[in-house]
Amino acid sequence: MIKKLVLLGLVTCFLTSCVVVKGYEKVKINDPDMSLSDKSSHRLETTFQSYREASAGANGGKTGGGCGCN
Amino acid sequence: MKKIFISILTFTVAIGFAQEKKQDSINTYKKRVLETIEVDFLTSYYSQDGDNAATSGGIGSEELTDVTATFIVAIPLNDDDVLTIDTGVSAYTSASSSNIDPFDNDIADPFQASSGASSGDVWTNLTGSYSHSSDDRNNIWSAKLSVSSEHDYFSLGFGGSYTKLFNEKNTEINLNASAYLDTWKPLYPSELTTSNPGKYGTITGNLNYNPIFSEFDSKNRNSYTVGFGVSQILSKSIQGSLMLDYVNQQGLLSTPFHRINFNDIEDSFIDNFQLADAIEKLPDSRSKIAIGGRLNFYINDIFVVRTYYRYYNDDWGINSHTASIEVPIKITDKFTLYPSYRYYKQTEADYFAPHEQHASSNEFYTSDFDLSKYTANQYGFGITYTDIFTKTRIWKFGLKSIDLKYNQYERNTGLKSDIITAGFKFIMD
Numbered sequence: 315m316i317k318k319l320v321l322l323g324l325v326t327c328f329l330t331s332c333v334v335v336k337g338y339e340k341v342k343i344n345d346p347d348m349s350l351s352d353k354s355s356h357r358l359e360t361t362f363q364s365y366r367e368a369s370a371g372a373n374g375g376k377t378g379g380g381c382g383c384n
Numbered sequence: 385m386k387k388i389f390i391s392i393l394t395f396t397v398a399i400g401f402a403q404e405k406k407q408d409s410i411n412t413y414k415k416r417v418l419e420t421i422e423v424d425f426l427t428s429y430y431s432q433d434g435d436n437a438a439t440s441g442g443i444g445s446e447e448l449t450d451v452t453a454t455f456i457v458a459i460p461l462n463d464d465d466v467l468t469i470d471t472g473v474s475a476y477t478s479a480s481s482s483n484i485d486p487f488d489n490d491i492a493d494p495f496q497a498s499s500g501a502s503s504g505d506v507w508t509n510l511t512g513s514y515s516h517s518s519d520d521r522n523n524i525w526s527a528k529l530s531v532s533s534e535h536d537y538f539s540l541g542f543g544g545s546y547t548k549l550f551n552e553k554n555t556e557i558n559l560n561a562s563a564y565l566d567t568w569k570p571l572y573p574s575e576l577t578t579s580n581p582g583k584y585g586t587i588t589g590n591l592n593y594n595p596i597f598s599e600f601d602s603k604n605r606n607s608y609t610v611g612f613g614v615s616q617i618l619s620k621s622i623q624g625s626l627m628l629d630y631v632n633q634q635g636l637l638s639t640p641f642h643r644i645n646f647n648d649i650e651d652s653f654i655d656n657f658q659l660a661d662a663i664e665k666l667p668d669s670r671s672k673i674a675i676g677g678r679l680n681f682y683i684n685d686i687f688v689v690r691t692y693y694r695y696y697n698d699d700w701g702i703n704s705h706t707a708s709i710e711v712p713i714k715i716t717d718k719f720t721l722y723p724s725y726r727y728y729k730q731t732e733a734d735y736f737a738p739h740e741q742h743a744s745s746n747e748f749y750t751s752d753f754d755l756s757k758y759t760a761n762q763y764g765f766g767i768t769y770t771d772i773f774t775k776t777r778i779w780k781f782g783l784k785s786i787d788l789k790y791n792q793y794e795r796n797t798g799l800k801s802d803i804i805t806a807g808f809k810f811i812m813d
Contacts, residue, residue: 333551333554333616333617333618333619334551334552334554335552335554335617335619335620336552337552337553339620340617340620342620342621342682343617343620343621343623343682345682345688346770347680347688347690347712347714347720348623348680348682348688348690349680350615350623350624350625350678350680353787353807354424354426354456354807354809355424355426355787355789355805355806355807356789356805357426358426358428358430358452358454358803358805359428359764359789359791359803359805362430362450362793362801362803363728365754366432366754366793366799366801367704367728367730367754367760368698368700368702368704368730368733368754368755369672369674369696369698369702369704369706369730370631370672370674370696
């Protein structure tokens with residue numbers, strides 16, 4: 315599993331050398347719904363997930379600390 | 385794993401710098417990073433219920449409601465620098481935590497909320513962050529400091545990140561690190577904090593009640609995170625990202641008020657409430673690694689597809705997979721719908737067993753079902769209103785957008801929850 319993920323990472327890195335989309339071609343990429351980060355309002359949802367689930371990381375995680383133990 | 389992490393990082397940075405155009409250093413028109421003050425007001429209502437409360441040893445009501453309000457104010461200090469102040473309050477009532485002391489009621493029962501002081505709490509948080517962008521906007525540094533407080537928990541956090549854009553802003557790498565230095569003010573099950581538990585009522589079952597209990601020496605919990613991310617535009621309508629996080633925790637990782645009932649010790653009760661044989665005991669260190677990826681597709685002017693996958697592993701024996709999909713649908717130029725689905729699956733921690741399944745000879749034990757094996761499905765639906773002209777005004781602020789979303793979450797262990805979130809974004813004249 316880990317090997318596959320590392321391979322995927324390396325493939326992505328290679329892609330950086332072959333794709334250049336010019337600024338004026340980024341109309342679709344710049345659409346707010348294409349953002350690679352979540353909307354700010356999504357973080358309250360992520361917070362409850364990080365409290366109720368045993369795993370966290372690579373998802374924005376909780377903000378501001380706290381034990382989430384209730 | 386560290387070698388792999390360093391290899392990916394070195395490789396990506398090398399490619400990025402090789403691709404960087406000289407034009408990045410040429411003086412060009414400099415757009416402000418943030419044109420004006422922006423204010424986000426976020427609020428949520430969360431409700432859950434289930435029958436596996438860790439406070440009463442893995443059985444009992446998990447009923448909980450939580451209301452949160454958060455203000456995020458982003459202030460441009462000049463063309464390059466932005467200060468963000470983030471303050472939040474979260475107030476909850478919890479049947480589970482109320483049963484830290486279940487003997488306030490006429491009849492103590494793990495499925496009934498108690499009326500004691502631990503039945504509710506308020507979490508407050510203040511986070512300040514500062515970011516600086518280089519003139520060519522290809523380098524971004526940020527730092528943050530946060531403080532949060534609950535009745536039995538205090539957290540001090542700080543961190544920083546560096547982001548580099550290159551390849552004509554088609555590629556972005558990010559390095560980040562943070563630390564949370566937390567301190568418990570431990571609350572223990574009430575029957576363990578007295579030499580005479582019989583004062584709470586008549587003990588039945590095993591009359592020779594003799595729990596295994598001593599207070600925790602260490603009350604600190606420190607969490608350290610380092611993360612690496614790379615995002616890439618793959619075509620005019622597809623972009624994706626990969627994120628790798630490593631988290632290390634040290635200190636008091638057990639929750640002091642989680643009860644344990646052993647299968648080799650005879651049960652003692654007051655009313656319907658089974659008295660604790662011990663409290664949760666978990667190792668004092670934990671290492672986690674998570675690898676996640678996003679891939680977004682612009683299908684056409686109406687549909688966008690947003691996908692996400694994450695794999696997680698830690699040294700407590702937990703592996704998890706998360707996959708989600710969201711399909712924004714633009715129904716008009718002002719309204720967008722957001723149907724979404726999220727799947728989550730985890731294995732159980734090495735130290736988990738349900739109520740009455742642990743032996744007292746075990747070194748570590750927990751009956752917290754958040755650490756059990758389960759799968760969860762989450763269904764969501766949201767709607768967003770956007771007004772780029774900000775015609776609706778409150779004082780000097782124009783309303784830019786409203787987000788409303790409802791999510792339903794179901795575990796195969798029986799826990800169900802609902803969360804309603806709302807977000808309002810304002811920009812100053």
